[in-house]
Amino acid sequence: MDRYSRQQLFAPIGERGQQHIREKHVLVIGAGALGAANAESLVRAGIGKITIIDRDYVEWSNLQRQQLYTEEDATNRLPKAIAAAMHLRAINRDVVVEPIVADADARLLEHVVARERPHVIIDSTDNFDVRMIINDVSQKYDVPWIYGACVGSYGLSYVIVPNETPCLRCLLEEVPLGNATCDTAGIISPVVHMVVAHQTAEALKICVHAQVNRKLVSFDIWHGQYRMIDVHKLKKDDCPSCSERRTYPALQYENETKFAVLCGRETVQIRPAHRGEQEWTTLLSFLTKRGIQVEQNDYLFSFTIHRHRFVVFSDGRVLIHGTNDVQEAKRLYYQYLG
Amino acid sequence: MRCVINGEMIDLPAHIRTVAQLLQHFRIHEKIAIVEINANIIMKEKYEHAAIADGDRIEIVHFVGGG
Ligand SMILES: [Zn+2]
Numbered sequence: 382m383d384r385y386s387r388q389q390l391f392a393p394i395g396e397r398g399q400q401h402i403r404e405k406h407v408l409v410i411g412a413g414a415l416g417a418a419n420a421e422s423l424v425r426a427g428i429g430k431i432t433i434i435d436r437d438y439v440e441w442s443n444l445q446r447q448q449l450y451t452e453e454d455a456t457n458r459l460p461k462a463i464a465a466a467m468h469l470r471a472i473n474r475d476v477v478v479e480p481i482v483a484d485a486d487a488r489l490l491e492h493v494v495a496r497e498r499p500h501v502i503i504d505s506t507d508n509f510d511v512r513m514i515i516n517d518v519s520q521k522y523d524v525p526w527i528y529g530a531c532v533g534s535y536g537l538s539y540v541i542v543p544n545e546t547p548c549l550r551c552l553l554e555e556v557p558l559g560n561a562t563c564d565t566a567g568i569i570s571p572v573v574h575m576v577v578a579h580q581t582a583e584a585l586k587i588c589v590h591a592q593v594n595r596k597l598v599s600f601d602i603w604h605g606q607y608r609m610i611d612v613h614k615l616k617k618d619d620c621p622s623c624s625e626r627r628t629y630p631a632l633q634y635e636n637e638t639k640f641a642v643l644c645g646r647e648t649v650q651i652r653p654a655h656r657g658e659q660e661w662t663t664l665l666s667f668l669t670k671r672g673i674q675v676e677q678n679d680y681l682f683s684f685t686i687h688r689h690r691f692v693v694f695s696d697g698r699v700l701i702h703g704t705n706d707v708q709e710a711k712r713l714y715y716q717y718l719g
Numbered sequence: 720m721r722c723v724i725n726g727e728m729i730d731l732p733a734h735i736r737t738v739a740q741l742l743q744h745f746r747i748h749e750k751i752a753i754v755e756i757n758a759n760i761i762m763k764e765k766y767e768h769a770a771i772a773d774g775d776r777i778e779i780v781h782f783v784g785g786g
Contacts, residue, residue, distance in 0.1 A: 416786075478727075512784075530784055530785055531785055531786060553750070554750040554751075565777070573786075610755050614762070
């Protein structure tokens with residue numbers, strides 16, 4: 382009964398606010414360091430429903446900062462969304478947890494947001510391509526979203542409320558290139574928690590219909606810097622995402638197999654234009670017949686050829702570890718899986 | 720010239736007189752930076768001409784993608 386008593390004693394939330402939180406649905410995109418921590422905080426806070434989308438599986442290098450996961454998850458190579466859902470349900474069984482193992486592309490995000498109409502979207506992704514999709518979906522379906530990102534000991538966060546604040550595209554004239562987004566610079570967990578603290582606080586405010594922070598917050602937890610900047614003047618009258626002349630450029634679907642280098646991981650991701658579970662099973666038996674040793678769980682199978690490890694997800698996506706070279710990945714992909 | 724940048728007093732080389740030069744000095748790409756001088760936000764199209772003066776309090780925020 383008194384599970385939420387301390388939170389309800391906090392006057393801006395109160396019993397009424399707690400009831401509001403209970404009725405809300407949050408969509409968390411990405412289940413890495415930011416996603417795991419945001420999800421855990423909101424599930425503990427008693428959110429009604431959480432949908433969590435992630436394309437990856439748990440690896441040993443994640444355990445240093447991705448707080449929901451255990452060594453067992455890494456050993457079993459569980460998809461992060463599945464592992465997260467399992468741990469979140471164990472933390473609070475009253476919360477409806479919906480995991481989605483998939484790449485958060487425009488088609489999927491638009492589908493999920495149109496169907497579910499979440500009350501807020503929390504950005505826990507690691508790249509700006511997805512963020513620009515989130516930004517457009519947010520504007521199109523009038524759902525606020527909370528940007529958060531960090532690298533090294535530096536982090537920042539900003540709430541985008543459609544029709545009220547400038548959107549991310551208003552603030553960013555172009556998508557930062559690899560270097561700035563790369564996890565080669567390393568990261569320490571306290572800055573993750575600082576970003577998450579801001580994101581979760583703003584999400585709770587949205588849940589209880591309180592006024593959000595309109596400022597762009599940035600900080601360096603190692604060097605002791607913290608600042609807030611009022612960015613309302615940066616709203617653009619001709620923004621292609623949020624102005625009257627909007628075209629939602631990030632939502633233009635493309636029907637082709639996509640190859641993307643995953644920054645700092647020596648991995649290339651391949652997203653086929655069409656491939657479903659049925660082909661996944663066919664592929665699996667095809668490889669086994671060729672005498673390739675395949676390891677599998679319910680969500681993915683993997684095999685190694687020379688120094689390359691292939692991981693094939695049931696939604697058809699493939700990760701090829703051991704290369705940063707798209708051309709080489711293409712060759713390998715078509716050779717073994719095409 | 721001495722300015723307070725992100726809360727720290729910093730001596731800048733004499734040739735830095737505009738926001739664009741300042742960003743270049745810190746190797747921050749203009750398009751992904753937000754700059755505030757004495758609590759006034761500077762529009763990106765003005766970086767080239769926006770002047771910096773001795774004693775200015777400057778905040779520079781740059782976007783990163785990690786998570
Ligand atoms: Zn905009």
